[in-house]
Amino acid sequence: MNERASQSPLRLTVVTETYPPEINGVANTMRHLVEGFRDRGHQLHLVRPRQAGERAGHLAAPIEQTLVPGVPIPGYRGLRLGLPVYWRLRRLWGRQRPDLIYIATQGPLGHAALAAAVALRVPAVTGFHTQFQQYSRHYGLGFLTRQITNTLRHFHNRSDATLVPTAELRAELTAAGFTNVQVFGRGVDVTLFAPTRRLEALRASWGCGPDDLAVLYVGRVAAEKNLELARETFAAIEMQQPSARFVLVGDGPALAGLHRDHPRFICTGARVGEDLAAHYASGDLFLFPSLTETFGNVVTEAMASALPVVAFDYAAAHAAIVSGVNGVTAPMGDRAGFVAAGLSAIQDRGRLRALGEAARRTALHMSWERVLGGVEQLLYEVIRRRQGDPEPTPAAAAVPE
Known part of the structure; x- marks a missing residue:
């Protein structure tokens, strides 16, 4: 027994x-x-x-x-x-x-x-x-x-x-x-969060064609999430890929100011269930610059969706990501390293897809x-x-x- x-x-x-x-x-x-x-x-x-x-x-x-x-x-x-x-x-x-x-x-x-x-x-x-x-x-x-x-x-x-x-x-x-x-x-719920939920129509609503880069952030839009670093990283990405789009999924006290100061950013508000899962799966890269997480469920949800994650090396990212294998991490608090990690991830679209596929395989064991x-x-x-x-x-x- x-x-x-x-x-x-x-x-x-x-x-x-x-x-x-x-x-x-x-x-x-x-x-x-x-x-x-x-x-x-x-x-x-x-x-x-x-x-x-x-x-x-x-x-x-x-x-x-x-x-x-x-x-x-x-x-x-x-x-x-x-x-x-x-x-x-x-x-x-x-x-x-x-x-x-x-x-x-x-x-x-x-x-x-x-x-x-x-x-x-x-x-x-x-x-x-x-x-x-x-x-x-x-x-x-x-x-x-x-x-x-x-x-x-x-x-x-x-x-x-x-x-x-x-x-x-x-x-x-x-x-x-x-x-x-x-x-x-x-x-992580690997049935809900899955790459099969990718929607080209949703990407098109963001202004992304099949070959354009959709960069995502999912979470609370607030000061403690360090979103200024996400904005800085996306700006560096946009310099190399001008057609890239930055999609922020979530709500919070900083949302109105962010949308006002960066009108080209796509702010969807909070999403749940299959709608949220489709947003994850329809992205190409996930930026998570927070330094205040106890875990960070969004990291593993993104990974389950075959969405490569760029994050600091602690909490969920430390537990689940092998940098360069199934995502990319930067040393804790290293702002320049975080930006560099984001840039390195987008250099080769084939490698970016491979990172996402490896992330999905990792999530299947969680x-x-x-x-x-x-x-x-x-x-x-x-x-x-x-x-x-x-x-x-x-x-x-x-x-x-």
Whole structure:
């Protein structure tokens, strides 16, 4: 009998302040986590803020939910912070105790959920999905970086384990004093994101003929994404290939200014599902200059679409790209190196296609099923450890104000 067959299904609660149809990497990962564990036979309960104007039935299949009040996040249109409903969660979990609570976000709802879990002595695992301490530098708050790091460390160290997407980030956080950091890798949907979704009609709408170069960026259009470097790289590419087009897929606070200052750029707004997959597959080169990712799901989505990626050598790019084989990377923070990487990729269209084909082959080995199997075993181990520790945690008395 295999190990999984001998383990009972779990009652799992996932607490997150973002979930589809909201569009971001954390929401996407939470959907795969919730639906994947449900499909593996576990009982899932989702706790999240009620979304503004959300429509009924957007979940792929019925999942038990508790919706809590939320408030808009300044600068993040469409996203909401959950309010700190500590007593509501404590009553809920006191009546129907989960085997384990996974807390994906560090907002007021996440803090309340962790405090309630600790008070009830329910095993709790937190996710480190966003580099908040790095974002501060892009919004004139760099002086708060150390304070934010300290706050995050205090939060995560009260949980039984903290899950991060890469071994690289695990080493970084461990060196910063975070304890019991484990890797929760990322998969990619290679059926949705595939080169067969390429559409010549979509390319034509961008002004690209069959032999013209379409350069893509997909993601949030915001200061922390380092898009000035993408613009600089495309300008260098355009000098060599004047018919090239730069297509930006996504939304964010910098979108209006970017479109105003660069009217020739094609700004499509946010895209989802098969529409997003067609945009990836219809491109020829993907520029991803961000320096603030915990992973960067767009990198593996582009690779699955046979779209060669130019990125800095960290996070998803470090984990998945062998530079010059299935993409091109530059040393972390090397702006000139990034521009040079973009230029090198376009010199030979045959090589560019070969990079994309190799990227697709790499993505085919990055299944969500394998990723979730590893996380499942980690959660069982957390529960086993807690069952062997009858003493209450010192933080059990902590109650948020």
